Amino acid sequence: MIATLLAAWAATIPAFAAPFLLATVGLIINERAGVMNLGAEGIMAIAAVVSVLISLDGGGVGVALLGGVAAGLVLTAVFAVLAVLLRVDQVLAGLVTFALGIGISGYVGDGYDNQTIPGLSALPTSLFGWMPKTLAGVLDQDVLTYVAFGIAVLVWYIIEHTDLGLRLRAVGEDAPAADAAGVNVALYRLGAVLAGGVLCAVAGAHLSLVGSHLWVDGMVAGRGWIAVAMVTLARWNALRAIAAALLFGAIQALVPQLLSSGLNVPVYFIEMSPYLATLAYLLLAGMFANGADAQPVDLGRPYLREERR
């Protein structure tokens, strides 16, 4: 009984974690370049609804995903123009993006609520037949979930171990110095914002294509905001984002397992536990100053050469 419960639990963790991971890694790219994007929730909503609309129109999963990402990218571009080019306060620009995304997704999705689509299923079980059952369960995920984890590693490598990543980090840590060293601050920030927006959009498409196989107004249900918080939990590191996403995914995946097991468990407490874990982690990180200064110094600070410090 316990063994099956654990195996079933482990098998559902990756799909829970993937949307959080994608959005968190996207936001890490943004923030390492010094731009805070609070619009993730809105970008995810737009991508989720457009993916469903394309699927309902007969488009395949690939087309639906691309369309969703394109729509998310358009909304991200609005944010990029506001926050990077016009140097509007990033918090305000982010909130505007959030509101726009939620509003537009509700508008274009009106009339298509709760209509199911084929969506994206897990890989065929037969591929994993030769493995131990528990391992097969964990590995038998959909392609997009694999992509999520692959992207996290790739982004970590690029940010931490390439020249491109070094320049990106320089822009986020000390934009004037980067500028003086010949890095085009606006261009790097623009690129980072758009790349981050793409990942947030993939996260949104994952919710509708893999998670629910349909669109309902408001279905992102705060997951974009959790991603914003998870950036801090991951200390702006894409590898640690995997751990953070797995932690959230594991606890969120535990809830349906326990609910459906019929055990008498305090559901409200369990649902609260990821936030308690975050709080505990942040407290510990603060107490031991362990990566407490990981926040990019120039985060949230628009850069204008003429106003250089």
Place this chain on the structure above:
Amino acid sequence: MKLKNVAACALVALCAAAPAAQAQVKLDGKPKIAFLFLGTATDGGWSQSQNAARLALAKAYGQKIPYVDNVPEQTAKVEQEIDLFLNHGANIIIAGSYGYSDAFAAEAKAHPNDVFVNMAGISSTPNLESFYGKTFEGWYLAGMAAGYATKSKSLGMIEGFPIPDVLWDVNAFALGAQAANPGTVVHVAFVNSWSDPVKEAQISAAMIQQGADVIATDMDSPAALVVAEKAGKYSVGYQVDMAKSAPNGILTSVEFHWEKRLIPMVAEIEKGSWKSGGTPLYGIKEGVVDDATFQHIPADDIAKILAVRQEMIDGKFSPWTGPIADQSGKVQEPAGQTISEDDLWNMNYLVANVKGSMK
């Protein structure tokens, strides 16, 4: 199903006890109907089922019926929308939301010669009726179908919040399954939301992994059914016929047919013979609640289900006739007695063959 139900537990008992109004209402002129919706008219669930009633009424009475959707559960806003319709000559205002109850009561008092109907509401006056469906009748029969279909004797049911009119759905489903297939258990999970399809799908997947072979949803969205369909399991839908989302595995859907009461009601209003019934429950007999065509189970099982359905219509059978014991084994209704409608609105337990927690 949105917020309308959330606080129902607290207030319904009070208002159900309020005296049903008796006086007849005389309309000025012909009926002119208008609708208010909580969600969008095409939300695929709660408001859409009421929009279907609006269209049926429009056909039956050969008039265009205006509506306004996305009306929030705020008394001032609801009153504004009602006043707009009244100023444009409407004299029958129909809506379906628990949260509109106060606004409807106030407007009904202010306009004694107009008729107000608020499905799932809890207020009533001589010219305001708030009726709801005996959803438990549909769920009992769906439970029988699930009982006949299951091989693992393990069913899963996905719920919003643990309030009385949700608990009676789970309990009726479990009692029906028990009657059809003794020893069947229903695993229940409360999503604590009226709409979080991602979570509903995940709970459905978890229930299937743990052995459930019929998944029933008491939510707006068919997300849980899609998962069951992909896994080759049976399912039961709610509010509208969800067969499109799970064509190969759906056993039935517990549907609302609000027009079945609304059309005769408007006829009575037109004749001048209508009296507000207060806050009544209408079931399969009136047609307000019914199951979509049963499928994917043997014909003689369907015949047994339809026989019980007929007994419900004839008033010979109630799911709530004892003995009914709760999860702890405590007898909630002794043998030979039947739970009254007032007591149904106070339901706060899960029956013995339901597994899961309300906390």
